Structure formats: structure tokens, C-alpha cells
Amino acid sequence: MLETFEAAALEAGKAIMEVYRNGCQSSQKADNSPVTIADEQAERIILAHLQRDFPDIPIIAEESFAAGTIPSIEATFFLVDPLDGTREFIDRRREFTVNIALIENGCPTVGIVFAPALGIAFSGEKGKAEKLIVDEAFQVTQRIAVGVRPQPARRTALASRSHNSPQTESFLVDNAISDCTNIGSSLKFCLLAEGLADVYPRFSRTMEWDTAAGDAVLRAAGGSTVTLDGLPLAYGKRNQEHDTDFANPHFISWGGETAAPERA
Structure with a gap:
């Protein structure tokens, strides 16, 4: 499943960066949060990957939810934020991310976070987490195992x-x-x-x-x-x-x- 997540996130990130480089206007959703064409394009790309590879798993995606498309869910479903940090994106900061996750019985069990402007991604499943280094061609060039550190005295x-x-x-x-x-x-x-x-x-x-x-x-x-x-x-x-x-x-x-x- 992470292979699908990774391919979807990289393709979505590439589309986002094209908009980021060219600049775009934003609009306001009903909850007063901003949205751009990059959010919408990235979500279409991600949904296409997930629906092709996992047609039986429902998807809750931010922009679709805002538009009123809310499928019924059971124990297993996907959560998608095609562009997390839209304010950072609009303000030309580079911390925005593409987020895709699998939820099973209320728990997030598989996920990927891709920061296309930084050229890094993080993935996790079944007790294994990795940092991915992504080049300008949106190819993964390095995978590094990561883990939390023990709580220090000075946190x-x-x-x-x-x-x-x-x-x-x-x-x-x-x-x-x-x-x-x-x-x-x-x-x-x-x-x-x-x-x-x-x-x-x-x-x-x-x-x-x-x-x-x-x-x-x-x-x-x-x-x-x-x-x-x-x-x-x-x-x-x-x-x-x-x-x-x-x-x-x-x-x-x-x-x-x-x-x-x-x-x-």
C-alpha cells in the first residue's frame, strides 16, 4: 500500500510545485480556510491512485468533504489532505505537505507525508518509519530509517x-x-x-x-x-x-x- 501512497504523493507534489513556482490566487471555503488550485489538482491525482488500486476502500478527502462529497465509512478508510499548510503555500514558505493515511479501527496504520518544496518525505507502517530524500525529478534517491528519541531532561x-x-x-x-x-x-x-x-x-x-x-x-x-x-x-x-x-x-x-x- 505504501507504494501507492508514495506514487500518489510524489505526483501530487510535482503538480503542487508547478503551481507554487507560477503563483496562484486563493479563495475561501465555507469555514474561512484558504484553498488554491494546487489543493484541487493534488486531490484529483491522489484520488485517482487510491481509487484505481483500492476501489473498495472509501476516501475522506479535505476538498471533497468541503464540497459535500462524504462517503459512508466503516472500520477501514483513507484520509487525504492534498495540501496541508495552504497558508504556508500562499505565504511562499516551504513547509506545506501532501498527506495520505490509512485508518483501521480508528487507528492510523499507514501514512506518508511529502514536503515537495523541501525534497523530503516521511512514511510509516507496522512499526517501520523512514525518511525519504526526493530529488528535483521527484524520484526517491535515499531511504533512511527513523525513530523517536528517548525523552531528554531538556525537552x-x-x-x-x-x-x-x-x-x-x-x-x-x-x-x-x-x-x-x-x-x-x-x-x-x-x-x-x-x-x-x-x-x-x-x-x-x-x-x-x-x-x-x-x-x-x-x-x-x-x-x-x-x-x-x-x-x-x-x-x-x-x-x-x-x-x-x-x-x-x-x-x-x-x-x-x-x-x-x-x-x-
């Missing part, structure tokens, strides 16, 4: 560049974390998976397609993502009393051996 946190919050600042203080790096998109999960950071607290709204692929990579690398009550973040959330379908609660992603190391 490094990651925060959203566009969606930081006072709760994040309180979390850093409460956990005696002085080092914090701001970065956009699902690359935050990948930095945890690569052992370059230790915790990513998220106290602002996300959707499942924003997090699933990066979460799959992180879990394959030995990390975890938990809600504020300590339970694993689950996927496939429908008919939620206080939010829309597929919206996530606040969560904390951890590298290292444990989900919640003792506070300093």
Missing part, C-alpha cells in the same frame, strides 16, 4: 506557526519546556518521528485529515498521540455532539518511550 517542543494559543504557552510552562520551534503543517509529527523534537501540544482545532498521515508516521516511529484524557487520538469520528464530523479534540503528540513523561 524540545513544536508549535503551530499559524495556530499557536495561550494554552500552548501554559503547557510549555507547566512542563518546564524552554525550547520551542514553530513550524507549519504535519511536519511537526515527522520531526518527532525523526528524533529531532520531543512533544507537540495542539490546543487549537484540527481535522482528521490534517493529522492522520503524520500521526501514522509518528506511531510507526515509536511515538504516540493522545487526547487530554490520555487516550490515543481516534479517527473516524462522526456525529459528534460538540463539533463537526472528523474534527479532532485537543491533543498532545509525544516522541520517546512514554506518552506522558513526568513533569520537571
Whole structure:
């Protein structure tokens, strides 16, 4: 399955970079989030790959969802964010990513995150996570096994560049974390998976397609993502009393051996 994910992500990333180089205008969706032609082109490419190779698995994809195309799902389905970090894309920052994930029984089990402007991707499945080096021809030239690092005494946190919050600042203080790096998109999960950071607290709204692929990579690398009550973040959330379908609660992603190391 990762072969399909990889081919789809690379082709989508190539289309995104063509738009990125030429420039494009953005518009606003109903939820006031931005969308560009790159989002739409990339999603069409990814859906074509998944529907060809896995026609029986339903797909929840961000732009299709926004347009009202919402298939019924069971235990197994795909989550697709064709361009995570659209604000970074529009602002000409390079941290945007292509995200594809498989969900099984509420858990992200296979995923790929591709940052085409950076020439890197991360994939994960069944306890194996890799960093991929991608050249200008969108070919993978190197595969490097990655894994989370043990929680150090001095932890490094990651925060959203566009969606930081006072709760994040309180979390850093409460956990005696002085080092914090701001970065956009699902690359935050990948930095945890690569052992370059230790915790990513998220106290602002996300959707499942924003997090699933990066979460799959992180879990394959030995990390975890938990809600504020300590339970694993689950996927496939429908008919939620206080939010829309597929919206996530606040969560904390951890590298290292444990989900919640003792506070300093």
C-alpha cells in the first residue's frame, strides 16, 4: 500500500510545485480556510491512485468533504489532505505537505507525508518509519530509517506557526519546556518521528485529515498521540455532539518511550 501512497504523493507534489513556482490566487471555503488550485489538482491525482488500486476502500478527502462529497465509512478508510499548510503555500514558505493515511479501527496504520518544496518525505507502517530524500525529478534517491528519541531532561517542543494559543504557552510552562520551534503543517509529527523534537501540544482545532498521515508516521516511529484524557487520538469520528464530523479534540503528540513523561 505504501507504494501507492508514495506514487500518489510524489505526483501530487510535482503538480503542487508547478503551481507554487507560477503563483496562484486563493479563495475561501465555507469555514474561512484558504484553498488554491494546487489543493484541487493534488486531490484529483491522489484520488485517482487510491481509487484505481483500492476501489473498495472509501476516501475522506479535505476538498471533497468541503464540497459535500462524504462517503459512508466503516472500520477501514483513507484520509487525504492534498495540501496541508495552504497558508504556508500562499505565504511562499516551504513547509506545506501532501498527506495520505490509512485508518483501521480508528487507528492510523499507514501514512506518508511529502514536503515537495523541501525534497523530503516521511512514511510509516507496522512499526517501520523512514525518511525519504526526493530529488528535483521527484524520484526517491535515499531511504533512511527513523525513530523517536528517548525523552531528554531538556525537552524540545513544536508549535503551530499559524495556530499557536495561550494554552500552548501554559503547557510549555507547566512542563518546564524552554525550547520551542514553530513550524507549519504535519511536519511537526515527522520531526518527532525523526528524533529531532520531543512533544507537540495542539490546543487549537484540527481535522482528521490534517493529522492522520503524520500521526501514522509518528506511531510507526515509536511515538504516540493522545487526547487530554490520555487516550490515543481516534479517527473516524462522526456525529459528534460538540463539533463537526472528523474534527479532532485537543491533543498532545509525544516522541520517546512514554506518552506522558513526568513533569520537571
